[in-house]
Amino acid sequence: MLKILAVFGTRPEAIKMAPLIKELARHPEEFDCRVAVTAQHREMLDQVLRLFAIRPHYDLDIMRPGQTLFQITCRALEGLERVIGAEKPDLVLVHGDTTTTFAAALAAFYLRVPVGHVEAGLRTRNKYSPFPEEMNRHLTAVVADLHFAPTATARENLLREGVDPGSIYVTGNTVIDALLATVDPAYRFEDPVLAQIDYKRRRVLLVTTHRRENLGDPMREIYLALREVVGLYPDVEVVFPVHRNPAVRQVVEEVLGGLPRVHLIEPLEYQPFVNLMGRCYLVLTDSGGLQEEAPALGKPVLVLRDTTERPEAVEAGTVRLVGTSREAVLYETRRLLDDPLCYRQMAEAVNPYGDGRAARRICQAIRYHFGLASAPPEPFVPGKICRREKILCR
8 A cells, every 4th residue: 555645735736636635545455645735825725625525634724914935835844844754655746836836845855755746847938937836846846756747748848857758647637627526517606696697698707817927017907908898898797706815906996896797706616616617708817727627618718927837728729828918908808709710719629638537547657656557547638528518418
């Protein structure tokens, strides 16, 4: 039996690690899976833990008001030294690009414990965009022993950095596993604002913004474009779960507050959020994860950033990188609202990120690495399985 310690600290990590933790738990004769959370994000993390019925064995509870990257890193590193030292796992699993990810990988390295990096190999090649996520990925890759790349492009990124080809497995992204388990065409919204929207007759724009590099004028430009869109299209409604960062909220309220058909709501838990995404018309976001999720539901994505670590989506045509200028955001949004062919081309493009079997591939790769299986998993190859119609008919 292999002892696996899964470490995460934020809502996105929890969503993407949950299918893997569940898959490991389905094989108790092979894996003893332990879970440690730093709670780098507290409330948002707890929502996901409840949804997927995950009870951590360790909760460092490091979140503090106004915390800095220095404080998060130090508290996570010191807390994980104790956890990893006590558990002595055969493998520490980390996910993606957070400060928790980097701190956990570093703690495991200091204690000479192998590291498996889920969602490895994403790159923008700009160390300050996204910040600090880009460097967290690079630094984690340096100490990782197993690299679970979601796509062939991510694998190529790792190979260019000199990573051993035998340590890289192309698995698809576990976020699609989580999505397939959560989207429900019969889902009923408890939020009265979301419940009263006529999703068949109204075109709903789902908006999220939170990136540090977009704070200030870039966000103001985005919101001014949205204000103009709402004025031009009577059938458009905007649903905007507003990030709790006061710097985001201030600008949102100044530009969009009080506008008819613009719904500024509190951040949503994962289940209502992905079901809202399944019913919206298109997504405007500076998030990384939504570039993977929304295309699986047949939703075009306008990425409100100048760079993306997910170029596969741009190449596949499921997302478009538009930046943050008012003119560009307005132009690209209007194009999707006015041109049915342009919209259909994005909505029907093949999602390059997963088929719902990433967690199984990762488990097989772990077995193979430790000599418990004679063959590695078959690599993920994009197909049309993740089109919205097929997901909703499951």
